[in-house]
Amino acid sequence: MSPDELEAALNAIGAERYHIHHPFHHLLHGGKLSKGQVQAWALNRYYYQASIPAKDASLLARLPTPELRREWRRRLEDHDGDGVHPGGVERWLALTDGLGLDRDYVVSLRGLLPGTRFAVDAYVRFVRERTLLEAIASSLTEMFSPNIISQRVSGMLRNYDFVTEQTLAYFKPRLTQAPQDVAFALDYVKVHADTAEKQQAVLDALRFKCDLLWAQLDALHFAYVAPGLPPPGAFIPGDTVR
């Protein structure tokens, strides 16, 4: 494959498997969920947000040059902040605050679904254990995230009276941060995946990442939509401090 054909193959994976197609997202964006179900989504996704800097730190540690490390370090600041400006993790907590969740409870992870924990941990482990090329390729779901974020913000503002622009402020910077992340990661992958075998590994890494995003929504759907069977110890709407 040429580098541009590889990019097209990556796009085709997103078109087929990205979590924008998951029924839970259709319900979320379409205003079909109760406040408790939206809380469950935000609480579970906190663990994804909080784990992203851990996976980026382990990736950063393996990058061989100052230029590459500088580029990846920006992601850590995007998520962790710089001590003055809040980063993504703090902004996600503003979202869970806005939805009426107790912050200590969210951060404690006590109400997390096991499916969320296993999927997110698998991402952190994948990035730590696979080749640098696969690790960087696994971030490329961000090629597709501006689209879902735009749908989510407009849909949720339109459809839920308990959601405000302030609650969803997390997402606005992502619309510029994600394309910046992708510009670098996609270029890296197109240059370094220079054999058929490496190209296959890159495509598999993106499939793996799409699957773990999908699995998180499967877990939410099973627990909180249908059949609606939250596992023992998981968050129960209306009963936040356990």
Ligand SMILES: O=C(O)c1cc(C(=O)O)c2c(n1)C(=O)C(=O)c1cc(C(=O)O)[nH]c1-2
């Ligand atoms: O809202 C979303 O659907 C969505 C998806 C993704 C993604 O595709 O992994 C990320 C984000 N948001 C996000 O906010 C974010 O910070 C982020 C970092 C990463 C990554 O893999 O490094 N993905 C995503």
